[in-house]
Amino acid sequence: MDSRLSGRVCHRHCLSIFHHRPDARSVVRQGRVAGGEGGHAVYHQLAGGHVRPDGDWPVRLVQTRLWRRGGGEHARILVADANRDAGGIRHRLSDQLVAREIGPEGKDVTLTDRLALTVPIFQAPMAGVSTPALAAAVCEAGGLGALGLGSSNAETARTMIRETRERTTRPFNVNLFVHADPAEDWPRETAWLKALGHSFAEAGAEPPDALRTIYRSFAHDDAMLAMLLDEKPAVVSFHFGLPDAGRITALHEAGCLLLATATSPDEARAAERAGIDAIVAQGFEAGGHRGIFDPDGHDEQLGTLALTRLLASRCSVPVIAAGGIMDGAGIRAALDLGAIAAQLGTAFIACPESAADDGYRAALTGEAAEHTIMTRAISGRPARALANRFTRLGSSIDVPPPDYPRAYDAGKALNAAHKAKGEAGFGAQWAGQGAPLIRAMPASELMAQLRRELHDVR
Amino acid sequence: MDSRLSGRVCHRHCLSIFHHRPDARSVVRQGRVAGGEGGHAVYHQLAGGHVRPDGDWPVRLVQTRLWRRGGGEHARILVADANRDAGGIRHRLSDQLVAREIGPEGKDVTLTDRLALTVPIFQAPMAGVSTPALAAAVCEAGGLGALGLGSSNAETARTMIRETRERTTRPFNVNLFVHADPAEDWPRETAWLKALGHSFAEAGAEPPDALRTIYRSFAHDDAMLAMLLDEKPAVVSFHFGLPDAGRITALHEAGCLLLATATSPDEARAAERAGIDAIVAQGFEAGGHRGIFDPDGHDEQLGTLALTRLLASRCSVPVIAAGGIMDGAGIRAALDLGAIAAQLGTAFIACPESAADDGYRAALTGEAAEHTIMTRAISGRPARALANRFTRLGSSIDVPPPDYPRAYDAGKALNAAHKAKGEAGFGAQWAGQGAPLIRAMPASELMAQLRRELHDVR
Numbered sequence: 001m002d003s004r005l006s007g008r009v010c011h012r013h014c015l016s017i018f019h020h021r022p023d024a025r026s027v028v029r030q031g032r033v034a035g036g037e038g039g040h041a042v043y044h045q046l047a048g049g050h051v052r053p054d055g056d057w058p059v060r061l062v063q064t065r066l067w068r069r070g071g072g073e074h075a076r077i078l079v080a081d082a083n084r085d086a087g088g089i090r091h092r093l094s095d096q097l098v099a100r101e102i103g104p105e106g107k108d109v110t111l112t113d114r115l116a117l118t119v120p121i122f123q124a125p126m127a128g129v130s131t132p133a134l135a136a137a138v139c140e141a142g143g144l145g146a147l148g149l150g151s152s153n154a155e156t157a158r159t160m161i162r163e164t165r166e167r168t169t170r171p172f173n174v175n176l177f178v179h180a181d182p183a184e185d186w187p188r189e190t191a192w193l194k195a196l197g198h199s200f201a202e203a204g205a206e207p208p209d210a211l212r213t214i215y216r217s218f219a220h221d222d223a224m225l226a227m228l229l230d231e232k233p234a235v236v237s238f239h240f241g242l243p244d245a246g247r248i249t250a251l252h253e254a255g256c257l258l259l260a261t262a263t264s265p266d267e268a269r270a271a272e273r274a275g276i277d278a279i280v281a282q283g284f285e286a287g288g289h290r291g292i293f294d295p296d297g298h299d300e301q302l303g304t305l306a307l308t309r310l311l312a313s314r315c316s317v318p319v320i321a322a323g324g325i326m327d328g329a330g331i332r333a334a335l336d337l338g339a340i341a342a343q344l345g346t347a348f349i350a351c352p353e354s355a356a357d358d359g360y361r362a363a364l365t366g367e368a369a370e371h372t373i374m375t376r377a378i379s380g381r382p383a384r385a386l387a388n389r390f391t392r393l394g395s396s397i398d399v400p401p402p403d404y405p406r407a408y409d410a411g412k413a414l415n416a417a418h419k420a421k422g423e424a425g426f427g428a429q430w431a432g433q434g435a436p437l438i439r440a441m442p443a444s445e446l447m448a449q450l451r452r453e454l455h456d457v458r
Numbered sequence: 459m460d461s462r463l464s465g466r467v468c469h470r471h472c473l474s475i476f477h478h479r480p481d482a483r484s485v486v487r488q489g490r491v492a493g494g495e496g497g498h499a500v501y502h503q504l505a506g507g508h509v510r511p512d513g514d515w516p517v518r519l520v521q522t523r524l525w526r527r528g529g530g531e532h533a534r535i536l537v538a539d540a541n542r543d544a545g546g547i548r549h550r551l552s553d554q555l556v557a558r559e560i561g562p563e564g565k566d567v568t569l570t571d572r573l574a575l576t577v578p579i580f581q582a583p584m585a586g587v588s589t590p591a592l593a594a595a596v597c598e599a600g601g602l603g604a605l606g607l608g609s610s611n612a613e614t615a616r617t618m619i620r621e622t623r624e625r626t627t628r629p630f631n632v633n634l635f636v637h638a639d640p641a642e643d644w645p646r647e648t649a650w651l652k653a654l655g656h657s658f659a660e661a662g663a664e665p666p667d668a669l670r671t672i673y674r675s676f677a678h679d680d681a682m683l684a685m686l687l688d689e690k691p692a693v694v695s696f697h698f699g700l701p702d703a704g705r706i707t708a709l710h711e712a713g714c715l716l717l718a719t720a721t722s723p724d725e726a727r728a729a730e731r732a733g734i735d736a737i738v739a740q741g742f743e744a745g746g747h748r749g750i751f752d753p754d755g756h757d758e759q760l761g762t763l764a765l766t767r768l769l770a771s772r773c774s775v776p777v778i779a780a781g782g783i784m785d786g787a788g789i790r791a792a793l794d795l796g797a798i799a800a801q802l803g804t805a806f807i808a809c810p811e812s813a814a815d816d817g818y819r820a821a822l823t824g825e826a827a828e829h830t831i832m833t834r835a836i837s838g839r840p841a842r843a844l845a846n847r848f849t850r851l852g853s854s855i856d857v858p859p860p861d862y863p864r865a866y867d868a869g870k871a872l873n874a875a876h877k878a879k880g881e882a883g884f885g886a887q888w889a890g891q892g893a894p895l896i897r898a899m900p901a902s903e904l905m906a907q908l909r910r911e912l913h914d915v916r
Contacts, residue, residue: 265828265894284742285761300829303743303761305791306782306891313895324764333763333791370723371758433764436723437771 111278111318111340114257115171115234118142119451120335122280122320124345125175125237126288126354127151129430132160134353134443136167141447144341145170150177150239151215154223161231171234173259176218179240180294182380182403184213189406191399196414199393199426205417211406219243229254237261240381241293242274249275259320261291264300268311268319278318280343281311285324287346287372287432289383295376295404305337312338326434328453344450346432350440359424361440363388369435376400378428380407386435389425390414569736569776569798572715573629573692576600577909578793580738580778582803583633583695584746584812585609587888590618592811592901594625599905602799603628608635608697609673612681619689629692631717634676637698638752640838640861642671647864649857654872657851657884663875669864677701687712695719698839699751700732707733717778719749722758726769726777736776738801739769743782745804745830745890747841753834753862763795770796784892786911802908804890808898817882819898821846827893834858836886838865844893847883848872 112120123130123138127148135145147164149157157174164172193207200207218224218238225247228236236251237259251258252275260276262268268279270293282291283304292299302310304323311319321334322343334342349356350364363369363386371387377394378385381404385391390411394401401407411428418426439446570578581588581596585606593603605622607615615632622630651665658665676682676696683705686694694709695717709716710733718734720726726737728751740749741762750757760768762781769777779792780801792800807814808822821827821844829845835852836843839862843849848869852859859865869886876884897904 283761283763284759285764298829300891301742301759301832302891303741303782304763305741305761305788306743309782309784309788309791309892310894312787324761324767326767329770329795330763330767333794336790336794337787371756374759433758433760434767436768 111257115144117144117341119447119454120341121331121447121450122146122173122322122341122343123348124288124322124343125149125173125239126345126349126430127175127177128428129349129354129356131353131355132163132167134348134351135164135172137351137353137443138348138447139164139168139170139172141444142451143447144173144235146173146175146235146237148175149224150175150218153216154221154227157224158227158231161233173235173237174228174233175237175239176221176224176243177215177240178219178238178243179215179217179381179404181217181220182213182406184406185402188400189402192397192401192407193410195397195399196393196410199414200417203414203417203421203423205413205420208410208413211402211409213406214409214412215405218247225250228256232256235259237280238276239289239291242271242276245274261322262311263290263292263307264302265310265314267291267293268315272315272317276317278320278340279311279315280320280322281308281339283307283321283323284374285384285433286322287384287435288430289379289381290374292382295381299382305333308334308337308339324432324434326432326437328450328456330434331450331454346430346435346438347450348443348446349431350438351443351446352440353443357424357427359419360427360429363424363427363429364431364435364438365440368429369431369438372431372433372435376407378408378411380404383428383430384432386429386431388427388429389418389423390427393426569715573602575602575799577905577912578799579789579905579908580604580631580780580799580801581806582746582780582801583607583631583697584803584807584888585633585635586886587807587812587814589811589813590621590625592806592809593622593630595809595811595901596806596905597622597626597628597630599902600909601905602631602693604631604633604693604695606633607682608633608676611674612679612685615682616685616689619691631693631695632686632691633695633697634682634701635673635698636677636696636701637673637675637839637862639675639678640671640864642864643860646858647860650855650859650865651868653855653857654851654868657872658875661872661875661879661881663871663878666868666871669860669867671864672867672870673863676705683708686714690714693717695738696734697747697749700729700734703732719780720769721748721750721765722760723768723772725749725751726773730773730775734775736778736798737769737773738778738780739766739797741765741779741781742832743842743891744780745842745893746888747837747839748832750840753839757840763791766792766795766797782890782892784890784895786908786914788892789908789912804888804893804896805908806901806904807889808896809901809904810898811901815882815885817877818885818887821882821885821887822889822893822896823898826887827889827896830889830891830893834865836866836869838862841886841888842890844887844889846885846887847876847881848885851884 119142121138121143123135123143123146125146125148127150130146130148132147135147138145145168147160149160152160161174189211196207229250232254233256236256239261242260248258258277259280260271261280261282262271263282271279284301285304304321308319308321318340319338320341320343321337321339322345325331325334325342325344326347331342348354350361368386368388372384373387373391374382374384375391375394376382377397378390380401415426415428439449577600579601581593581601581604583604583606585608588604588606590605593605596603603626605618607618610618619632647669654665687708690712691714694714697719700718706716716735717738718729719738719740720729721740729737742759743762762779766777766779776798777796778799778801779795779797780803783789783792783800783802784805789800806812808819826844826846830842831845831849832840832842833849833852834840835855836848838859873884873886897907
C-alpha cells in the first residue's frame, strides 16, 4: 500500500489526510488519490467506526491544493465517497472525507493553532469603526483582531497595518471588499439625488452634482495587492465576493490565511472551491453590510443558527459564526453549532477604542438599539443598521438607490450635511439584532468578560 | 424579619422567592413585598455575591400571581430592583429578582420538572402535520409532544386529545390559534381569486365563488374553551396572540401550564404580563406560520439566535427556542443561549407518524429543501414554506391576499384542484431554514438520535 498517504479521523468523523514526504506531491498533482493506491491507503486508515476493508471504499478526488508556507510544503486534498452522489447525501456529517492542513512534520494544524488564539473570538472588521487600537486590544486578549480596509486605499491601509503592528505582534485579520464594479447609471442616480433633495435642503446643503465610486474593489486594486504581498498580514478576509485565483494564490504564497464571508451554502461552496481556508458564516442577524455576493439575486435570508449549522455540517473548511452574537452564551452556542469561533462586531462598537462617534454610541446604548433594519438606502447594498432618520427616509423613497458604493457617496454627503447642523440621525449606524445586549467598556475588559461568560456557560 | 418569605439565588443570578406558608398569601395580595418587611426578607437572603445589608436594597413589586394547583397553593412574585428604572437596565442578567414557582412544600419547581421531561425537546404543534401518534411518540421518548388544534373544532380537538391519551399518559401540549378576526373584504378577495384564476384553470377547476373564515380564533371559541376545561391538557399554547385574561385564568385554574409564541421582546413582555408561564421564542428561521401578533405591523425579523438570547436575558419566565433547530447541536446551542428547551418542527415532518403527504415528504428530503420563502400567499399570514409553484405564483401577484385564514380557504382549494391532477407543487409545504438537515425515521428513533447528539456535543 501507498505509505505516502495516511490518515486519521478528526473530531467530526472525517478523515484527515496528510502527506509527509515531498514525493507525495506528484501523487496529488496527478490526481491519483481517487480510486487507486492512494485511495486504498485512505480508507485503510479509517478509524472511529468507519473502518472498511481494503478496496471496498472508492473515493472520488474533489480538490487538491498545494502550497509552500514557511520552510515546508503543505497539502490539502479533498476526497469524497464515490458511492454517493452529492445530491443524495442526507447524512453529511459522516460522509465526507476531509483533508486538513498539515505541516512538514506531518502534524495536524488547526486554524486556531495557526493563529495562536487563546479564546475563540474574532472581532468583526467593520470598516469605519474598527481601529488599530481596537484590533490590537482584541489580539492582546487572545482573540483575532481585525481592520476593515475596504474603505481605504493601499497606503492608508498600510499605515493601519503598521500602526496595529506597533501595538501587537499577534496575528490579525485585514478585510477587503470584493464587490462587483457598480453601474454608472445616470438616470437612476439623478432620481436618487432628487429624492434625497429635500433632506439635503433641511440641512441647508446641496446634494452632490454627481456620484463617485468611492471604494475600489479589491478585485481590481493592484496597489492593494502589492501592499499586502509586501506587508504579509497573517489573515486576509474577503467580503461581498471572491477575488480571482491569481490573487488568492499570491496571498497564499505570501503566507496569508484566507477567510471569506458566506451567507448561503452556495456561497460557501464557491469559497471552498476557490481555495479559501475558512468561512465566515454571516447570518441575517448581523449588523453592517450583508456579504451576499449578488445583492440583486435571491437572498435566502438565512439566520445565524441555521446557516452556521448548515455550513458546519457540510463544509470541508472551518466555519466562524457571525451575526447577533454579543456574549459568552452566544459564543458557546456558535461552538456547539460546529463553528470553530464566533465573530462579534456590534459587541465591540461601544468600546472606547472604536471609531464610532457620540451619536452612534448614544443610539447603540439606548432605546434605538431595539430596532434594526436591513436597508440599501445608505450605501446601495443591503446592510443592517439602527432604525434612524436615514433608514426611515430610505423606506419612503420609491426609486432604487444607485449601485454600491456610489449610493454611499450620497449617503455620506447627506450625513455630513446633517451632522454639521447637529443632527446625528443620518449616520450609518450599523448594528446587529443583538445590539440591546451591548456593553460599553474597554476592549480588553470586554474580552475578559466574554472569556468569563464563555466558561460560565459550561 | 418576615420569615414567611425567603429566597435563594437561582442559576441565573436571580433571586428565587417562595412562600411556604399559606398566611403569606395575604402579604402578596396586599403588595407588601416591595420595600417593606417582605422586601427586607428578600434581600437578606441573597447569596452568590449579591448580598446586601438589610434595608439597603429596596425592591419594587412588579407582578404577583397566586393560584391553586393540586392540593396546594402556589405563588409567583416578580420584583425588581427599585434603584433602576426599566429603561436604564443594561445588565439585566443580574438585575432582576425573579420569582419561581414553588409547591406547597416550599420546593422550587421548574417547568421541566412539572412536565417530567427527560430531554429538553418540545415537538412543534404544526396543525395539519402533527398527529396523536407523533405527539405520543415524542412524549414516550421523554420530550413534550404536541397537537396543533388551531384548524380543528372543539369536538375534533377533543378526539385528538383522547387518541393521544390512549397512547401516552405523559404530558403533551395542545396549540391554539389566537388570531384577530379577519376582515371580510370583498373587493380584495375578488381580486385575489381572479389572480389565482389561471392556476385553477390549469388544474381544470373553478376558484371558489367566495371565501370562508375556515378557522375560528380561540379568542372567541367558547366551545373549545369548555372542552379544554373539561379535558385539562397539561400544556396549552397560543400562537398569533394572547387570549383574554378570563380564558387565561380559567385554564390556569384547570391546572394547565400556558405557553405563547413571541417573535420579539415586545410580544414576550405582553405574554409575561398576561400571566403566560413560558415563552416560545420563534425566530425568523422557523417553518410554518410566523407567530407575530400583528402581521401588518413592523416585523423585526429577529433570527433565532438573537431572539433567544434577548428573551432569555430579559424574561422572568422560561424561554423555549424555536426556528431552524434540527439536531442535537442545535438543541445544545439553544440551551447555551439560555433557553430551557428547544422546539423542533421541521425535524419531525419526515417521520412516518406525521400527516405529511408524499409530495411534501419528497420535497423535504430532496433539493427543494434548500430553498424556503416567507410568504403570505398561501394562507394570508406570513409563513415559511419550501419554494414551490404556489410560492412562485404568490410572488408574481400584485394584489394583496385576503386576511388569514380566508386566503387559506383559497389556498387549500387551489392545492386540492392541482393534487387531483397529480400536481404536488401547490401544497402548503411548510419548512424551516434547517430543512436540508432533515432525517426520515420513526419519531422514537429520531428522539433517540437527538438525545445522543445532544450528549455528544459536550
